Amino acid sequence: MLAAMGVTYVDGEWVDDDQATVSVRSRALNYGMGCFGGIRGYVADDGKQVHVFRLDAHMRRLAHSAKILYLRMPPAAESAQIVLDLLRRNTIREDVYVRPLLIHNSTALAPILDEDSSSFIVYCMPLGRYIDKDAIDVCVSSWRRVADNAIPSRTKPTGAYLNSALARREAMDNGFTEAIFLTEAGKVSEGSAEHVFIVRDGVLYSPPSTEDNLDGITRRSLIAMATEDLDLEFVERPIGRTELYVADEMFLCGTGAQVTPVQSVDRRTLGAGGVGPVTARIKQHFDDVVHARVEKRLPWLTPVWG
Ligand SMILES: Cc1ncc(COP(=O)(O)O)c(C=O)c1O
Numbered sequence: 004m005l006a007a008m009g010v011t012y013v014d015g016e017w018v019d020d021d022q023a024t025v026s027v028r029s030r031a032l033n034y035g036m037g038c039f040g041g042i043r044g045y046v047a048d049d050g051k052q053v054h055v056f057r058l059d060a061h062m063r064r065l066a067h068s069a070k071i072l073y074l075r076m077p078p079a080a081e082s083a084q085i086v087l088d089l090l091r092r093n094t095i096r097e098d099v100y101v102r103p104l105l106i107h108n109s110t111a112l113a114p115i116l117d118e119d120s121s122s123f124i125v126y127c128m129p130l131g132r133y134i135d136k137d138a139i140d141v142c143v144s145s146w147r148r149v150a151d152n153a154i155p156s157r158t159k160p161t162g163a164y165l166n167s168a169l170a171r172r173e174a175m176d177n178g179f180t181e182a183i184f185l186t187e188a189g190k191v192s193e194g195s196a197e198h199v200f201i202v203r204d205g206v207l208y209s210p211p212s213t214e215d216n217l218d219g220i221t222r223r224s225l226i227a228m229a230t231e232d233l234d235l236e237f238v239e240r241p242i243g244r245t246e247l248y249v250a251d252e253m254f255l256c257g258t259g260a261q262v263t264p265v266q267s268v269d270r271r272t273l274g275a276g277g278v279g280p281v282t283a284r285i286k287q288h289f290d291d292v293v294h295a296r297v298e299k300r301l302p303w304l305t306p307v308w309g
Contacts, residue, residue: 035162
């Protein structure tokens with residue numbers, strides 16, 4: 004259940020959260036026709052300023068998703084301004100999650116993609132940790148990742164999160180915190196809402212976005228941080244299931260999950276369990292970047308206040 008907190012943006016209007024509703028006949032509800040983004044803002048060390056992480060990149064990706072799915076949204080710069088206005092109108096002074104949502108909102112019966120019925124909605128909520136554990140146990144899901152050629156994973160499509168939810172439910176029912184999807188071809192795709200990195204002999208690996216996963220903004224940011232700031236070697240290539248079992252370290256990343264260390268896969272402990280040393284470095288650096296402690300990465304942060 005989403006926490007109500009004030010005002011939501013709906014197609015040019017600011018409305019109370021409980022007034023931001025759709026018809027039961029909406030195509031978005033009946034067929035899952037839409038796409039969304041997920042953006043975080045972090046309260047700075049002074050306890051007052053809030054910085055939105057990679058706002059422009061998130062809006063660019065949403066614009067790409069809109070193009071693929073025949074949805075219409077305001078230009079990326081205007082949409083970014085709406086996000087900032089939303090945070091100000093809700094007087095956000097804490098860690099926050101912003102959800103821009105683009106839906107096909109016609110109430111007509113047939114599932115037809117028609118840009119004239121697009122609705123652009125943005126809401127926000129306070130958010131601390133999405134995964135509330137220091138190091139997690141994951142499994143490889145029996146559900147396969149929905150293929151980009153079936154429902155384009157790179158668009159963050161609303162309907163495809165049923166695939167994520169099935170995998171996560173199965174994982175939790177079996178005592179794991181998260182599930183890792185394989186593609187139909189049997190290669191590592193992503194978690195239910197996170198990208199996958201492994202570490203082998205000090206080198207970082209992560210599968211490309213052509214493995215039916217989202218074109219991840221945290222993932223891309225971490226690759227830049229690891230290679231440019233921490234002098235780590237990174238290789239983008241397909242990863243097989245059993246390679247996860249013999250990785251020295253593994254972590255998941257995403258806007259929600261941030262950097263989440265993985266200590267076991269299908270009950271095979273990785274390294275010494277807990278948080279591996281390379282993961283710990285990356286996690287700390289990510290934390291420093293989003294909290295505006297790294298001068299070089301300040302261009303990734305958009306201040307909400309003053
Ligand atoms: C399926 C899926 N994969 C990966 C991610 C991570 O992507 P990003 O870093 O852009 O948030 C998300 C969203 O957070 C997601 O929903």
